[in-house]
Amino acid sequence: xxxxxxxxxxxxxxxxxxxxxxxxxxxxxxxxxxxxxxxxxxxxxxxxxxxxxxxxxxxxxxxxxxxxxxxxxxxxxxxxxxxxxxxxxxxxxxxxxxxxxxxxxxxxxxxxxxxxxxxxxxxxxxxxxxxxxxxxxxxxxxxxxxxxxxxxxxxxxxxxxxxxxxxxxxxxxxxxxxxxxxxxxxxxxxxxxxxxxxxxxxxxxxxxxxxxxxxxxxxxxxxxxxxxxxxxxxxxxxxxxxxxxxxxxxxxxxxxxxxxxxxxxxxxxxxxxxxxxxxxxxx
Amino acid sequence: xxxxxxxxxxxxxxxxxxxxxxxxxxxxxxxxxxxxxxxxxxxxxxxxxxxxxxxxxxxxxxxxxxxxxxxxxxxxxxxxxxxxxxxxxxxxxxxxxxxxxxxxxxxxxxxxxxxxxxxxxxxxxxxxxxxxxxxxxxxxxxxxxxxxxxxxxxxxxxxxxxxxxxxxxxxxxxxxxxxxxxxxxxxxxxxxxxxxxxxxxxxxxxxxxxxxxxxxxxxxxxxxxxxxxxxxxxxxxxxxxxxxxxxxxxxxxxxxxxxxxxxxxxxxxxxxxxxxxxxxxxxxxxxxxxxxxxxxxxxxxxxxxxxxxxxxxxxxxxxxxx
Numbered sequence: 001x002x003x004x005x006x007x008x009x010x011x012x013x014x015x016x017x018x019x020x021x022x023x024x025x026x027x028x029x030x031x032x033x034x035x036x037x038x039x040x041x042x043x044x045x046x047x048x049x050x051x052x053x054x055x056x057x058x059x060x061x062x063x064x065x066x067x068x069x070x071x072x073x074x075x076x077x078x079x080x081x082x083x084x085x086x087x088x089x090x091x092x093x094x095x096x097x098x099x100x101x102x103x104x105x106x107x108x109x110x111x112x113x114x115x116x117x118x119x120x121x122x123x124x125x126x127x128x129x130x131x132x133x134x135x136x137x138x139x140x141x142x143x144x145x146x147x148x149x150x151x152x153x154x155x156x157x158x159x160x161x162x163x164x165x166x167x168x169x170x171x172x173x174x175x176x177x178x179x180x181x182x183x184x185x186x187x188x189x190x191x192x193x194x195x196x197x198x199x200x201x202x203x204x205x206x207x208x209x210x211x212x213x214x215x216x217x218x219x220x221x222x223x224x225x226x227x228x229x230x231x232x233x234x235x236x237x238x239x240x241x242x243x244x245x246x247x248x249x250x251x252x253x254x255x256x257x258x259x260x261x262x263x264x265x266x267x268x269x270x271x272x273x274x275x276x277x278x279x280x281x282x283x
Numbered sequence: 284x285x286x287x288x289x290x291x292x293x294x295x296x297x298x299x300x301x302x303x304x305x306x307x308x309x310x311x312x313x314x315x316x317x318x319x320x321x322x323x324x325x326x327x328x329x330x331x332x333x334x335x336x337x338x339x340x341x342x343x344x345x346x347x348x349x350x351x352x353x354x355x356x357x358x359x360x361x362x363x364x365x366x367x368x369x370x371x372x373x374x375x376x377x378x379x380x381x382x383x384x385x386x387x388x389x390x391x392x393x394x395x396x397x398x399x400x401x402x403x404x405x406x407x408x409x410x411x412x413x414x415x416x417x418x419x420x421x422x423x424x425x426x427x428x429x430x431x432x433x434x435x436x437x438x439x440x441x442x443x444x445x446x447x448x449x450x451x452x453x454x455x456x457x458x459x460x461x462x463x464x465x466x467x468x469x470x471x472x473x474x475x476x477x478x479x480x481x482x483x484x485x486x487x488x489x490x491x492x493x494x495x496x497x498x499x500x501x502x503x504x505x506x507x508x509x510x511x512x513x514x515x516x517x518x519x520x521x522x523x524x525x526x527x528x529x530x531x532x533x534x535x536x537x538x539x540x541x542x543x544x545x546x547x548x549x550x551x552x553x554x555x556x557x558x559x560x561x562x563x564x565x566x567x568x569x570x571x572x573x574x575x576x577x578x579x580x581x582x583x584x585x586x587x588x589x590x591x592x593x594x595x596x597x598x599x600x601x602x603x604x605x
Contacts, residue, residue, distance in 0.1 A: 017405050017416070020398075023479070024420055027434040030445065034437060043443060053445045094331040101327035105320045113328065115596065120339050122533075122592045124540030126561035127585065130568040130578045131345040132338065154338045157331055186319060215427045217543040218561075222569055233429040237547060248437050255430035266425045270418045273425075277484065278491040281529045 031259075034252040035063055042249055063249035064257070067240075072228045073254060076235035081261065083145055083231065084213040087152035091209050092202060094153065095160025100190055102161065103168035104176075114165075121158035125218055128154075133222050147223035148231070152216060156209045163208075163279045167201030168194065200272065201279075207269045208276035214262045232258035349578035356572035367579035377580060380558035384584075387474060387559060388538045394478040395534060396527070399485025404515070406486065407493045417487070424483045432547040435476045439463050439548075466556025469549050473557060477544055481537070485530055492526035493519070525602060532595045536588055560584050 034042065036059040067073050101107075102114050132151060141147040171194060179189040195202075220231045227239055236254045240247055266273055350367055354360030371377045406417055423431060438445050439462035447459040463469045496519060504514045542561040545551065551558040551566060558566070560583055568577020 013405060013408065013410075016401065017410075020402055020405070021416060021419065024423060024483070027431060027438065027479070028422065028426075030438055031431075031434040034434075053448055090334075094334060097327040098331040101324045105324040105327075107321045107324040110324070113332075117331070117335070118596070119592055120335050122536050122588065122595075123339060123343075124536060124561075124584075124588070126540040126542045126564070127581055127588070128339065128342045128346060130564065130574055130581060131342040131349055133569065134345065134349070134574065135338075135342055150334075151338055153334055157334060161331065186323060211425055217427070217429050217546075218565075221546075233427045233543075236433070237429060248440075248443075251433055252437065255433050258430050259426040262425055262427070263422065266421070267418065270414075270421075273421070274417075274487060274491075277421075278488050281488055281526070281533055 031252045031256050035256050063253040067250050067253045075228050076230050076232045080231040083148045084210050086149045087213050088209040091153045091156035091160045092206055094157045095164050098161045099164030103165045117158050117161050129218050136223050143225050151219050152213045160205045163205045167198055171197055204272040204276035207273045346578045349575050350582050352575050354574045367576045371580050376555045380560050380563040384559045391474045391477040391538050395481045395485050399482045402486035403489035406490050421483045423480045428543045429547050432544050469557045488530050492523050496522050535591055
């Protein structure tokens with residue numbers, strides 16, 4: 001071990017770590033405190049003497065009530081959840097099959113296809129949204145959840161494929177070969193031997209894909225126009241700002257409620273998420 | 284179908300070893316299996332290729348066509364050559380957006396790398412509550428960018444900014460700072476938020492890299508008299524370089540093509556001074572309906588992204604070759 005003195009540990013370790021924690025979490029605290037603060041306290045000048053920005057003595061749920069009663073927020077939550085689940089499911093299905101083929105099977109063009117999928121992994125949605133909007137219009141998918149369910153996989157499949165391919169490569173070939181000596185077909189071995197072993201990898205890819213689709217903004221902004229069909233990020237941006245007026249209490253309540261589900265999913269599966277995150281950049 | 288055999292996040296590590304390699308016998312079957320393998324590969328890859336073909340390759344080709352045409356909403360347009368690109372290049376807002384995109388990407392990436400590395404080094408030590416701290420640090424990366432950017436926007440609010448309040452009470456300022464009402468200030472605010480959001484990604488992936496480094500190496504270096512900084516520079520950094528390069532490439536692509544942060548924070552304002560290529564393309568292509576010009580602006584991102592991806596691919600190949 002490298003031994004160090006106590007004051008050094010405070011200066012070089014605890015102090016910076018504390019600053020990191022405060023810096024990271026302060027915006028969330030601010031979101032929370034704004035959401036439960038009554039309006040008359042919210043809009044008080046920054047140099048007013050009575051200003052106590054970091055806490056409130058009159059916490060209120062009025063902003064949450066307004067949000068739930070006057071907007072279709074629960075509907076947005078459901079839309080986001082539904083779209084995220086279905087597109088994650090589709091992406092996992094495609095990614096599993098493709099990842100297995102690229103990791104295990106020998107066929108012409110395997111290398112080229114692998115590279116092509118990797119390259120699409122790096123194509124950002126902002127490069128394609130204008131022509132995509134046109135295609136969505138041609139297919140008459142505009143303003144339906146299908147517009148998002150079918151386009152989200154474009155950035156989820158490459159990621160799932162890449163992650164699962166890496167995972168399959170760590171599973172020894174011998175397992176499959178044994179199964180096939182015992183009479184299993186290649187397809188049967190894949191379904192019954194390899195996929196069950198890959199469950200942790202599938203879970204990682206699934207959690208990560210779910211958070212990515214929950215986060216998606218630009219496609220949802222462009223393809224969906226009816227208020228009741230929007231996802232949380234788009235709904236909060238477009239429906240909670242009326243004209244030029246920002247209802248900060250409601251906005252922060254919406255931001256908080258919109259973040260909680262994805263944060264919950266994340267907190268239950270932190271280890272899988274981290275595995276997905278670090279696996280997503282491994283070659 | 285998906286009954287777990289080996290559970291836990293350890294995954295495949297448990298099934299390694301054992302099982303001798305059976306060699307490649309059964310020559311009679313080889314041909315049939317190869318046949319199957321091709322067929323199976325085609326079937327397994329079909330859904331992926333179909334989806335990516337229809338929603339990535341096709342739009343890309345169409346984007347190139349749009350950028351060469353005078354199409355706008357309700358007007359099919361005609362081929363106009365490079366007119367849209369030339370027009371964009373001479374447009375002062377475009378020039379601003381172009382410069383901003385590089386500026387934003389450059390500084391945000393530097394900050395994320397330095398702070399992320401620092402945080403990773405801190406998290407790599409043993410302390411109580413480490414798991415909770417690590418989980419909390421990832422929160423900015425999990426929460427939808429649009430929603431967290433709203434919290435920041437409220438913190439930067441011209442009239443009610445809490446940051447102004449803190450600086451004022453601390454005696455650092457006498458009048459409020461123009462966070463979002465001045466173009467240059469607003470750009471730096473966007474860089475701060477992007478750094479806040481992206482830093483955990485750097486920290487956690489670099490931490491995973493750090494954990495693979497054998498502690499004996501540090502022990503040996505410190506016995507040889509190397510201090511903390513030297514140990515980092517001569518032991519940690521060379522071993523961490525591969526993962527760092529990959530993370531930086533990912534981050535550059537994400538940052539260069541960023542849209543949501545600016546859209547929510549400033550909407551490109553004040554006076555179009557904080558547009559990025561993506562937000563300007565949105566304004567032209569979607570808000571104004573000039574599909575051709577918008578597509579041309581977003582295609583200006585392509586050469587840079589292509590170069591970055593190409594470098595990445597070459598680097599990966601070199602690693603595999605080594």
